[in-house]
Amino acid sequence: xxxxxxxxxxxxxxxxxxxxxxxxxxxxxxxxxxxxxxxxxxxxxxxxxxxxxxxxxxxxxxxxxxxxxxxxxxxxxxxxxxxxxxxxxxxxxxxxxxxxxxxxxxxxxxxxxxxxxxxxxxxxxxxxxxxxxxxxxxxxxxxxxxxxxxxxxxxxxxxxxxxxxxxxxxxxxxxxxxxxxxxxxxxxxxxxxxxxxxxxxxxxxxxxxxxxxxxxxxxxxxxxxxxxxxxxxxxxxxxxxxxxxxxxxxxxxxxxxxxxxxxxxxxxxxxxxxxxxxxxxxxxxxxxxxxxxxxxxxxxxxxxxxxxxxxxxxxxxxxxxxxx
Amino acid sequence: xxxxxxxxxxxxxxxxxxxxxxxxxxxxxxxxxxxxxxxxxxxxxxxxxxxxxxxxxxxxxxxxxxxxxxxxxxxxxxxxxxxxxxxxxxxxxxxxxxxxxxxxxxxxxxxxxxxxxxxxxxxxxxxxxxxxxxxxxxxxxxxxxxxxxxxxxxxxxxxxxxxxxxxxxxxxxxxxxxxxxxxxxxxxxxxxxxxxxxxxxxxxxxxxxxxxxxxxxxxxxxxxxxxxxxxxxxxxxxxxxxxxxxxxxxxxxxxxxxxxxxxxxxxxxxxxxxxxxxxxxxxxxxxxxxxxxxxxxxxxxxxxxxxxxxxxxxxxxxxxxxxx
Numbered sequence: 195x196x197x198x199x200x201x202x203x204x205x206x207x208x209x210x211x212x213x214x215x216x217x218x219x220x221x222x223x224x225x226x227x228x229x230x231x232x233x234x235x236x237x238x239x240x241x242x243x244x245x246x247x248x249x250x251x252x253x254x255x256x257x258x259x260x261x262x263x264x265x266x267x268x269x270x271x272x273x274x275x276x277x278x279x280x281x282x283x284x285x286x287x288x289x290x291x292x293x294x295x296x297x298x299x300x301x302x303x304x305x306x307x308x309x310x311x312x313x314x315x316x317x318x319x320x321x322x323x324x325x326x327x328x329x330x331x332x333x334x335x336x337x338x339x340x341x342x343x344x345x346x347x348x349x350x351x352x353x354x355x356x357x358x359x360x361x362x363x364x365x366x367x368x369x370x371x372x373x374x375x376x377x378x379x380x381x382x383x384x385x386x387x388x389x390x391x392x393x394x395x396x397x398x399x400x401x402x403x404x405x406x407x408x409x410x411x412x413x414x415x416x417x418x419x420x421x422x423x424x425x426x427x428x429x430x431x432x433x434x435x436x437x438x439x440x441x442x443x444x445x446x447x448x449x450x451x452x453x454x455x456x457x458x459x460x461x462x463x464x465x466x467x468x469x470x471x472x473x474x475x476x477x478x479x480x481x482x483x484x485x486x487x488x489x490x491x492x493x494x495x496x497x498x499x500x501x502x503x504x505x506x507x508x509x510x511x512x513x514x515x516x517x518x
Numbered sequence: 519x520x521x522x523x524x525x526x527x528x529x530x531x532x533x534x535x536x537x538x539x540x541x542x543x544x545x546x547x548x549x550x551x552x553x554x555x556x557x558x559x560x561x562x563x564x565x566x567x568x569x570x571x572x573x574x575x576x577x578x579x580x581x582x583x584x585x586x587x588x589x590x591x592x593x594x595x596x597x598x599x600x601x602x603x604x605x606x607x608x609x610x611x612x613x614x615x616x617x618x619x620x621x622x623x624x625x626x627x628x629x630x631x632x633x634x635x636x637x638x639x640x641x642x643x644x645x646x647x648x649x650x651x652x653x654x655x656x657x658x659x660x661x662x663x664x665x666x667x668x669x670x671x672x673x674x675x676x677x678x679x680x681x682x683x684x685x686x687x688x689x690x691x692x693x694x695x696x697x698x699x700x701x702x703x704x705x706x707x708x709x710x711x712x713x714x715x716x717x718x719x720x721x722x723x724x725x726x727x728x729x730x731x732x733x734x735x736x737x738x739x740x741x742x743x744x745x746x747x748x749x750x751x752x753x754x755x756x757x758x759x760x761x762x763x764x765x766x767x768x769x770x771x772x773x774x775x776x777x778x779x780x781x782x783x784x785x786x787x788x789x790x791x792x793x794x795x796x797x798x799x800x801x802x803x804x805x806x807x808x809x810x811x812x813x814x815x816x817x818x819x820x821x822x823x824x825x826x827x828x829x830x831x832x833x834x835x836x837x838x839x840x841x842x
Contacts (some may be wrong), residue, residue: 211775214775214776215775217761218656218657219656229601276696288840288842291838291842292835292837292838292839294613295838312842319650319654319783319832319840321842322650322826324841325826325827325829325830325837325841326643326646326826326829326842328800328830329802329805329826329829329830330798330802330829331795331798332543332793332798332802333542333543359571413830421658436787445757451535451538451539451791451794451795451797451798452791452794453791454790454791455789455791455795456790457784457787457788457789457790457791457795458787458788459643459785459787460784460785460786460787461783461784461785462784462786463781463782463784464781464782465779465781466628466778466779466780466781467778467781468825469776470775470776470779471654471655471775471779471781473775474654474655474656474775475654478653478654481653496838497826497842498825498826498827498837498838498842499550499825499827499834499842500648500825501820501822501823501824501825502646502649502653502821502822503649503822505650505653506649506652506653510822510823511616512818513649513822514615514616514619515615517648517649517652517822518612518615518636518641518645518647518820518821518822
């Protein structure tokens with residue numbers, strides 16, 4: 195069988211992870227990596243191609259994995275790329291998903307292409323758990339916890355504070371809340387009761403510690419509604435002990451079938467590297483998109499629309515025999 | 519929109535659970551319950567119809583949920599029923615799934631019907647976790663643990679021992695094994711290392727305790743390969759403390775994306791009532807089968823073939839907005 199021809203757009207953390215994942219997939223081959231920067235050579239020694247030339251590849255790529263960010267890259271790139279390519283992306287600006295979906299769906303259908311949006315673990319695997327758990331246990335409540343892990347958004351927010359040279363923020367789910375949820379107590383939990391925020395901050399020379407700490411802790415939206423711990427550390431300590439991007443979390447649903455019988459369903463993930471795992475998920479969905487596009491499907495889709503068997507390189511017979 | 523018209527075949531524990539689940543689903547209506555026995559009235563006051571008359575209902579039912587057992591009922595009923603109905607079943611004799619699938623697929627296609635086999639939590643939700651986890655984290659190992667919960671097969675085996683009046687068996691996953699797996703140690707685990715078997719046994723008058731205990735503990739296939747604990751209890755205690763059917767378990771996959779980065783994915787479920795939850799899963803898949811059949815799909819399918827959105831009564835827009 196012909197290998198699935200993959201292109202990668204963007205060579206940051208996600209792009210690197212996808213390159214790795216595709217190299218391990220026996221049914222896929224990496225055709226090209228596209229970047230805005232010139233003279234980039236990938237970890238695996240591939241010379242990147244300027245994104246200006248991407249149209250020349252439109253008949254040589256089965257699926258393009260877009261590895262840009264949700265804030266500025268994807269809203270622009272998505273609708274451009276889907277004119278010529280079947281696409282996969284990890285669009286994760288939750289409030290804008292309906293709008294992004296509609297834009298992608300329209301252009302995809304006009305051009306006979308297929309694109310899956312919002313792939314990863316949240317949105318992604320966690321969304322699937324919320325959807326599946328709710329369908330099989332309709333009378334109940336679900337809870338999503340994140341962490342322990344690095345939140346890029348909150349880390350960026352710390353770094354914007356005056357007097358901060360560098361910093362990182364870990365989101366940590368609170369054990370007590372997790373315990374109540376797992377115990378099917380159906381608690382009503384405030385933001386503060388669900389997660390703790392722990393910050394490691396490097397100060398600029400001469401910065402006012404107390405002022406920085408207070409500014410972080412009282413920052414609206416990001417920290418004010420949480421218990422926040424601020425540690426001041428040296429630049430060296432930050433680089434040495436906080437240079438990884440672990441993450442994870444929990445989707446838990448508890449519910450009843452009768453008054454006497456309650457049930458608890460839980461998906462939990464624990465990741466040493468958030469971008470590498472997300473890339474691995476993107477790559478599995480790239481396989482599904484290549485197969486579905488070949489079958490003639492067009493438009494925008496999400497993880498809710500893809501039969502699981504499409505994610506695997508194994509045959510349906512093999513899957514039924516060994517995994518069912 | 520027209521409600522999905524559901525039929526139930528068989529009125530044991532599963533049938534009762536499906537009746538309950540369908541009654542709670544606003545987009546479904548229960549048309550009839552079919553049994554082999556006469557004069558059965560359901561928990562909800564429906565007079566059951568003899569299965570001999572089921573053909574008369576073939577144009578009045580969108581999907582028939584078969585609630586019989588895998589050992590003798592389904593292999594016979596399945597291929598009969600799928601001539602006239604779209605079906606859902608919980609066939610769980612693992613080794614015979616390929617054969618059962620082939621039989622169902624053939625008859626379904628000949629008759630323009632659609633049937634999903636092996637729905638529930640294992641096979642079912644656990645199969646989906648094994649499949650999904652393996653696809654998104656290909657370089658790894660997965661482990662399935664069952665319990666704490668009642669194993670019908672092992673309880674039946676106890677009750678066949680001479681001198682045993684009644685009994686129940688709980689399968690219990692071993693904490694130490696779970697810990698190693700969650701810690702991504704990729705252990706090689708024997709049956710004995712994974713699960714403990716705990717039995718509560720009521721003796722016949724005058725039976726030899728030591729002999730019964732030894733016979734249970736040394737029973738090949740069922741107990742000999744496990745650490746087995748046997749408690750002797752009174753009939754009253756058995757009825758009072760062991761009259762529920764709890765179950766649950768864990769699917770855990772650990773794997774690497776690079777040598778330095780490991781990841782652990784886990785689905786866990788904890789059920790107060792195994793049959794009620796299984797019935798709830800069957801009912802969600804009945805909705806999917808009704809929708810897919812309406813779209814013209816025929817043949818046999820499994821949980822690997824169904825996009826998750828088909829399980830929900832909510833619109834795709836709603837699912838994307840609220841769950842993605």
